[in-house]
Structures are given as structure tokens and as C-alpha cells.
Amino acid sequence: MIWHITKREIYDNLNSLRFALTTVLLLALMVTNAVRHLREHPKQVQRYRDAVAESLNQLTTHAEESLYKLAQYGPGNFYKKPSPLHFCANGSEPILPDTIKVDDPIVFGTVGSSDSYEETVVLHGIWTLSYPDANLQNKDVGPDVSQVDWGFIIGYVLSLLALLFTFDALSGEREHGTLRLMLANSIPRHTVLIGKFLGALFSISIPFTLAVLVNLLLISTSSEVHLTTEAWGRLGIIFCLALLYTSLFLALGLLVSARVQRSAVSLMILLLTWVTFVAFMPSTLASIASSFSPAVSFDKYWKQRNPVQEDLWDKYGNRLWSEASDEETLRAKSGFYIDKVDNSERRSEARLRYRSSQVHRARAITSISPATLLQHLIEAFAGTGFERHLQFVENTQRYARQLREFVVDTDRGDPESLHIINVREGMSQKPISPAAVPKFEDTFDLSQDFNTRAMELLLLGLFVVVLLSGAYLAFVRVEV
Amino acid sequence: MLLTLIRRELLDNLMTFRFAAAVFIMLLLVVANTVVLLKDYERRLAAYNTALKTHQDKVQELKAYSGYELNIDRPPNPLSIFNAGLDKRLGNQVRVYHAFVPTLWDAKMHGSDNPFLNIFTSIDIIFIFEVILSLIALLFAYDALAGERERGTLRLVLAQSVRRGHILLAKYISAMLCLLVPLLLSLFLAMILLTNNHSVSLSPDDFLRIGGIVLTSLAYLSVFYFIGMLISEVSRRTSTALMLSMFIWGFLVLVYPNMILAVMSPSRPPRAQVDSAMKQMEQIWEEFDRERKGFLINDPVPGESIWFKIGAVGGSHEHLAKRASALDVHFRTGLNLEEINERSEPQVPHAQNYFRFLEPRVISTAEKTWLLREQGLKNIFVKPASIDRILLKFSPVGIYDSATQAWAGTDLHGIRDFFDAARQHRQRVIDYFYDTKVFGTRQWFAGDKQAVDWNALPQFSFKRSDIGINTERALPDVCLLLLINVILFTVIFLIFVKSEV
Numbered sequence A: 001m002i003w004h005i006t007k008r009e010i011y012d013n014l015n016s017l018r019f020a021l022t023t024v025l026l027l028a029l030m031v032t033n034a035v036r037h038l039r040e041h042p043k044q045v046q047r048y049r050d051a052v053a054e055s056l057n058q059l060t061t062h063a064e065e066s067l068y069k070l071a072q073y074g075p076g077n078f079y080k081k082p083s084p085l086h087f088c089a090n091g092s093e094p095i096l097p098d099t100i101k102v103d104d105p106i107v108f109g110t111v112g113s114s115d116s117y118e119e120t121v122v123l124h125g126i127w128t129l130s131y132p133d134a135n136l137q138n139k140d141v142g143p144d145v146s147q148v149d150w151g152f153i154i155g156y157v158l159s160l161l162a163l164l165f166t167f168d169a170l171s172g173e174r175e176h177g178t179l180r181l182m183l184a185n186s187i188p189r190h191t192v193l194i195g196k197f198l199g200a201l202f203s204i205s206i207p208f209t210l211a212v213l214v215n216l217l218l219i220s221t222s223s224e225v226h227l228t229t230e231a232w233g234r235l236g237i238i239f240c241l242a243l244l245y246t247s248l249f250l251a252l253g254l255l256v257s258a259r260v261q262r263s264a265v266s267l268m269i270l271l272l273t274w275v276t277f278v279a280f281m282p283s284t285l286a287s288i289a290s291s292f293s294p295a296v297s298f299d300k301y302w303k304q305r306n307p308v309q310e311d312l313w314d315k316y317g318n319r320l321w322s323e324a325s326d327e328e329t330l331r332a333k334s335g336f337y338i339d340k341v342d343n344s345e346r347r348s349e350a351r352l353r354y355r356s357s358q359v360h361r362a363r364a365i366t367s368i369s370p371a372t373l374l375q376h377l378i379e380a381f382a383g384t385g386f387e388r389h390l391q392f393v394e395n396t397q398r399y400a401r402q403l404r405e406f407v408v409d410t411d412r413g414d415p416e417s418l419h420i421i422n423v424r425e426g427m428s429q430k431p432i433s434p435a436a437v438p439k440f441e442d443t444f445d446l447s448q449d450f451n452t453r454a455m456e457l458l459l460l461g462l463f464v465v466v467l468l469s470g471a472y473l474a475f476v477r478v479e480v
Numbered sequence B: 001m002l003l004t005l006i007r008r009e010l011l012d013n014l015m016t017f018r019f020a021a022a023v024f025i026m027l028l029l030v031v032a033n034t035v036v037l038l039k040d041y042e043r044r045l046a047a048y049n050t051a052l053k054t055h056q057d058k059v060q061e062l063k064a065y066s067g068y069e070l071n072i073d074r075p076p077n078p079l080s081i082f083n084a085g086l087d088k089r090l091g092n093q094v095r096v097y098h099a100f101v102p103t104l105w106d107a108k109m110h111g112s113d114n115p116f117l118n119i120f121t122s123i124d125i126i127f128i129f130e131v132i133l134s135l136i137a138l139l140f141a142y143d144a145l146a147g148e149r150e151r152g153t154l155r156l157v158l159a160q161s162v163r164r165g166h167i168l169l170a171k172y173i174s175a176m177l178c179l180l181v182p183l184l185l186s187l188f189l190a191m192i193l194l195t196n197n198h199s200v201s202l203s204p205d206d207f208l209r210i211g212g213i214v215l216t217s218l219a220y221l222s223v224f225y226f227i228g229m230l231i232s233e234v235s236r237r238t239s240t241a242l243m244l245s246m247f248i249w250g251f252l253v254l255v256y257p258n259m260i261l262a263v264m265s266p267s268r269p270p271r272a273q274v275d276s277a278m279k280q281m282e283q284i285w286e287e288f289d290r291e292r293k294g295f296l297i298n299d300p301v302p303g304e305s306i307w308f309k310i311g312a313v314g315g316s317h318e319h320l321a322k323r324a325s326a327l328d329v330h331f332r333t334g335l336n337l338e339e340i341n342e343r344s345e346p347q348v349p350h351a352q353n354y355f356r357f358l359e360p361r362v363i364s365t366a367e368k369t370w371l372l373r374e375q376g377l378k379n380i381f382v383k384p385a386s387i388d389r390i391l392l393k394f395s396p397v398g399i400y401d402s403a404t405q406a407w408a409g410t411d412l413h414g415i416r417d418f419f420d421a422a423r424q425h426r427q428r429v430i431d432y433f434y435d436t437k438v439f440g441t442r443q444w445f446a447g448d449k450q451a452v453d454w455n456a457l458p459q460f461s462f463k464r465s466d467i468g469i470n471t472e473r474a475l476p477d478v479c480l481l482l483l484i485n486v487i488l489f490t491v492i493f494l495i496f497v498k499s500e501v
Helices: A002-015 A018-063 A067-073 A150-165 A171-176 A178-185 A187-222 A228-259 A263-290 A298-321 A327-366 A370-382 A385-414 A447-478 B002-013 B019-059 B115-119 B125-143 B148-150 B153-159 B164-196 B202-235 B238-263 B271-298 B342-392 B395-407 B412-437 B467-498
Strands: A099-103 A108-111 A120-124 A128-130 B072-074 B094-097 B312-323 B328-339
Touching: A002 A187, A018 A067, A018 A150, A018 A187, A018 B238, A067 A385, A099 A385, A128 A327, A128 A385, A150 A187, A150 A228, A150 A263, A150 A370, A171 A178, A171 A228, A171 A263, A178 A187, A178 A298, A187 A228, A187 A447, A228 A263, A228 A370, A228 A447, A263 A298, A263 A327, A263 A370, A263 B019, A263 B125, A263 B238, A298 A327, A298 B019, A327 A370, A327 A385, A327 B115, A327 B312, A370 A385, A370 A447, B002 B164, B019 B072, B019 B125, B019 B164, B094 B412, B094 B467, B125 B164, B125 B202, B125 B238, B125 B395, B148 B153, B148 B202, B148 B238, B153 B164, B164 B202, B202 B238, B202 B395, B202 B467, B238 B342, B238 B395, B271 B312, B271 B328, B271 B342, B328 B342, B342 B395, B342 B412, B395 B467
Parallel strands: none
Antiparallel strands: A099 A128, A108 A120, B072 B094, B312 B328
């Protein structure tokens, strides 16, 4: 029986104006999305490849010169690998930095006499990771618009369309009097409700699936973009997410439509709810949440930083300025370099952590809105967005540790070396084969924080269940 | 007769659920967001005040004139609460010194916040109006004609000796009166919040600007009411009219503004153009450098060093700074001495001669490159942005947005006014330097003898453009909105007069 009602609903919808308009709208959006991706993505990948090649080049040059050079200058900048599923969620990519800089050694001290201009460097730093701030778009004077990615198409457009498909599902039939006719037969009310729900879900899935297929067809036929099996799997998950999210709005539509007598009123309520939850709530809540904890100003950061730096200078004392190369001096220098890097990396990481905890708090609070929930989920599966950025940071940190360990281990293998790391006189001067040096590869791993994803997924599912059962209760008790 | 009709329509509309819902949701959203926006404004104002103080203190610390480099700050615009426009996004502090012509693209942000929070979109009051007002207008209009036709009351009304134009007019006037209620009520509450907040100071001009915003909102509202009416007239059945108006709303408000810029090719600056402009500017500076070096070689002190064998504590710098992303090439050279050795006193006049020769040339070269740079920036940044804005104006939302930005002074013009003021300030400082003949003095590069009285220098002040200019900038868009209104009304009238009931 459910199937009959569903079929009737689908036939009804297929001939309607809204079906035609939905198809056109979704197709146009998805084609735009594909075309833009095909235009932008190869450039992005090319930029990434060039940048990575340059870093690798630096690494090779340093390694071929000597182990010491490698220890001093490090691996060159790190770059975030662009996600092939960038078209699913833009993930505020223009704002998030895609580079982690490896700072060149700083020269702290030179010794020279006033007569000659020749100076000898006696103290310098070694390479340090520094985490850049978000890029402020303060050169772009163009208008502010959001990207047309899947997140936008599903989150905003598809949800609105879902409401337009269900606002009159029950109230419309009641107005026409056909609901009375249907219920005069021996059909249980829940069957009607489920039939209606499935009918609406199928009829909105048809144009959406069509649009998605056209989009993917365009993207996958291009020779410049390659989607791996894993990427297809993730696309499948995103598609299912889209259906779940659409179900949420269909259920909401059914709920309101069951309670309200007139379909115009039903649409009014639905649209205002939609506007509040989808269009306004994310940004308003984010603003409120981010003002809970004050931002640490740059001045304060520097003020906290300076005393620790001075302590370091005190700790190692005048030995640092000596030009002598006895073991004690070298050890002092080595200790100073390592402490210095450790210090500055720890401090800038603490700053990043503080900032990201602010962002996390704001993101958690905005999760009340299903639109944000969906956006986070799509970002997670597409491998873009803020979480991905943090993962990139973590990857670089892991690699930095690995490289430093590699330097120590290789140095240990050289019998001529004094094994005092990061000091020229105390380290192996032999060139090393670039092939032996570990290379940085930015990877994206989904399983890492699947717990939060699962929570969000459950929350979204919960919304659907609650709304559907609400619709059922409302419909069962309503008089026809 | 018209009055009777208006009264009837008004009563009809006021008693509906949609009216109550519209008022409720508008008040809720506007009040909640105004509170949030005010907080944000306070934060930006605090950042501005801190920056202002730090920058002023920094100037006082300087010892010699050549180090003069004032960071000037752009205050947040209180009307950015209505339409944030570019006010939050573009840089709000810029360095001003004699050898460099500052622009918007050299500005930085006050670095006291968490920039990662920019991944969340921010909204303003006009955005709420854009979305909700248009939605409500369509919801009021979709059954205006189709509904009466279905119920048959249209026939009854027309059986009386009523002109068709009057019916349309009555419907329009009464609906607009109803729609005014949520608009004005929410704005009124927002204004109460705004005026009671001690950190926001609104000048009388600001109230006129807000008046301009209200007028524009009215025109925008009426455009959407007419669109709804047209749909209602054409589609004859209310359910079709409703469906169609919702699709058109979704398209005009949600889809079009975001899609059109993605469809049109992204406005990247042509590489060759940037390169050639950079090269030209570099050439100008190189020529300057040759002249400079020529002077250094021909002067009595051997060598090209700008220290002139002065034994002193201090620093010097000379370098060509290049930034292709902002189309910027400038040359910085300077000598800043804190203490001069007694023995070196005879050498000091050489340095004085050098700077007397050099600085006027630095200024004129900076201005020569500025002419090139101004043109380049216009081609690379401003033109593509204005093309994007024109594309957006094919939807009434885009026109409304740009008109209200112009009223609020948060559009590109408004921001550039500040940088024009910064350039004027630079000119005043240069004039002061010329008047006091400071380039040839010892104080130009050495701060050991006589402290510079920084308070004697012209002070920077910036006032937002006055209301007349705002009106001038907003007027084209407002007129465009009004024109659309007139066209839509004419079309509806013509169709309605000719249609059968």
C-alpha cells in the first residue's frame, strides 16, 4: 500500500511545475560547479606541485651539501595538498593558509672589527616551523559572495526545494478534500505519512541525482582531474548525507503540513523557519560564541614571549658569543639552538591551539543549525575546511620530528663527527644521499577523528527521527 | 472609492497570520543581530583606539625627521552595522611617509583578533532585509490577484464602477503599508539599541543616511511586491503563483548572486600587465638610483656609502622593495643616527648636502611611479570588481546592496575616501618639510642635538564624506530600483486591464 501512495506521489510530482523548475535549477548549479572546478582545480594542483618541487629542490641541495646544512636549513616550506573533492566543499579555503613556513635560520650575532667589513657569524638559529595566520582577504575589493559548492547547493538550495515539495503534502490534500477520501479507505495513517515521505524523497532525489550525475560526468571525463576509488567512495557518502539532510527538511515539511490547515500558512511557517535556521543562525551564533573568550592580542603574545627568550640568553650566558670551538662552547650553542626552536615552536603552537579552540567552540555551538552540521560533515568527507587544516599542521609537526630524528641518527653513523647537533664544528660535514632523507607527504586521513564525525552524523539522524515521529504524532491526532 | 478599497485590503492583510509571523520574525532577527553586531562594532572600535594610541606613541619616540612614519588608522564606520560592505574586510591601518604614496592595497589589519574566526560568515541588518523583506513581500503578493480571481470576489468588485487601476493601486498601497510595519518597527528597535549604546556616536548626518537606507529598503520591498503581483496576475492559480514566486525568490536572492560570479570567468589580473607595470616602475627607481649614486661618487667623500665616514651609533638602510601582488615598487633609503662622534663633526655637512639633494628627488620619483601604479591598480583590482558588481545588479538584491553600501559609506568609494585623506596628509607633511627646509638639516638624519617637535607637524584627521556625496553615490542605484518599480507597475497594469476576469 505504501508503494501505491508513493507511486501516486511521484507521478503527481513528475508533472508539476516545481519538478521542472527544480531540475533546471539544480542542473544549472551543478554544471556551474563542475565548470568552475575544472577551471580552477588544475591550476591549483599545478601551483601545489610547483611549490612542492621547489621545497624538494631545497631539501636536495642542502642534503647534497652536508648533513649540517640540512640540519640548519631544514626541508623548505610545507604545502597543503589540494583535495580532489574541493568542489564538494570549499571549506573556507581562501581564508585558511595553505603553507606552513620553515623559517630560515636567523643570524643573532656577528663579530667583526670596525676597520674591516668582514664579519664572522658566531650565532644563528636553525630552521623553525611557523604557523601562518588566516589570510585576510584585504586586497580583494570585489563583492562578497559564497562559493557554489555542493555544500551550498545541498545546504541552502536543496533544503529550500525540499520544503517546497512537502509544504502542501497533507494540508494541500486536506484543502482539496482528497485526504478525506483516502482515509475513508482502510489505510492506516502512518502508511499515508510514510508513503508521502517516500514519494517526496524519491521525487526530489530524481532531479538531484540527475544533477549530481551530470556534475560528476563533467568532472570525471576531464583528463586533468583524477578521482580515485577512495574519492568515489567519499562522494557516495556525501550523496547519502545529502539524502539524509533532505529527509530532515521533508520531515519538517510534513510535520508543519500536518498541523496547519492551510497550505499557504504552512509554507509561510516553513520558510521563516528555514530562513532562521539555515540563513541566519550559523553566522549569528558564531559571532556570539566567538565573543565568549577574548582573543589574545598580538602585543600580549609578544609580551609573554620575550621573558622566556631572555631566560634562554641568561641560561647559556656569554659562552654563546665565543668564537672558540671547544666542546663546551659547542654544546652550549647546540643546546641554545634546540631550546630556542623548541621554545618558539611551542609558543606559536600554543597560540594556534588557543585560536583553534575558539573556532571549535563556535563550530560546536553553530551545530544547532542542521545546515552547519551538514557543512561540517561534507567538509570532513571532502577533506577541506578547518579540521583538515589542523590535520595538515599535525602532519608537518610529525614530519619535522621525523626529520630531526633522522639528522641525529645519520650523524651517529659518522665516526668523525662529535655528535653535537646543529653546530657546524660538532656535526657530520658529509653529504648525504637525498633519497635517504624522509620526504614530506601531506595525507588526509578520515579515520583520525571519526568520533566527532559520528556524533554529528548521529545528531543529524536524530533530527530526522524526531521530526518524522513528530510528523506522525501530529498527523495521527489531527482531524481531517 | 479608492479609500474604501485600501481600507478593505488593509484589514484583510493585517488580520492574517502571515502579517503576525512577518512582524515577529523580523523583530527577532533584527534585534538579536543588532546586539551581536553592536558587540562586534565595540570590539573593532576598541582595537582601533588601542592601535591609534600605540601608533601615536611610536611617532613621539622618534628622534630624527627622516624616520617619520606615521601609521594612520581607519576608524570603524558605525553604519557598518547596517551594511558592513567592505568596512570590515579591507585593511585599516596604513603607513604614511614622504617617500611612499599609500593606497588601500598597502593597508594592514589591526592584528588583535583571531583571524581564523573569519571562516564564519558575518551578517548585517541589510542582509536580513534582503532575505526576509523580499520573502514577505512575495508572500503578501502571490494571492493578491490570483486569490480573488479564484474566490470570484474580483468579479464582484469589478461589477461595481471601480477602475481597474484603482484596484491595483489599493492593493499596492495597503500591502506596502502593512509591509512597512515590520520594517519600521524592527529598524526602530535597532535604532533604540544603537542610540543607547555609548560607544556608537551617530551624527545628524548619520540619521539622514539611515533615512536614505529606509527609503531604499522601501523601493526594494516594492520591487518584490510587484514581482509577486505580476506572478499572481500571470499564473491565475494561487498554488502555481506561490510555487513560482518561491522559485523566483530562491533564484534572485539565493542562487543568482552566488552563481553569476562563478559562471563568469574569474577576474584575475593579466600576468603580462602586472609584469610590465612592475618593470616600468623598477626602471624609474633604477634611474633614480643611478642619479643618487652619481651624486655620491662626485661628492668630496670617496665611496658610495651614505655614512660619509661619520663615526656614529645608528642604522642605515637602502633597498628596493617589490610586491607584485599589490603592484608596488618603492625604494627606501635612510640614515638614522643616535650619537655622532665628536671627531666626525666635519663630515656631517656632507650628509646634509646629500639629503638636501636626495629627498626632493625621492618624493618626485615616488609620485612619478604613483601615476603608473594608480592606473595599474585601477585596471587590475578596481575594474574587475566593478564588473562583478554590475553583474550582481541584474538581481534587485545586488542593486539594493550596493545602494545601501553607498548610503552607509562602506562601499569602495567610502573606503577609498580614507586613503585619499591619507595621501592628502602625506602631501601636507611634505609641504611642511619643504616649508621648514628640513631636508638639509642635521635633524633630518641625526637625533643627537635637538629633539624634533612632532606636535608641530600637521595632524591627521579623517571625516567620512558628507551626506551630499553619499546621496550622489547612492542615487543611480536608487533610481534604478525606482525605474524597475515603474516598469513592473506598468506591465502589471497593462496585463490586468486587458485580462478577462
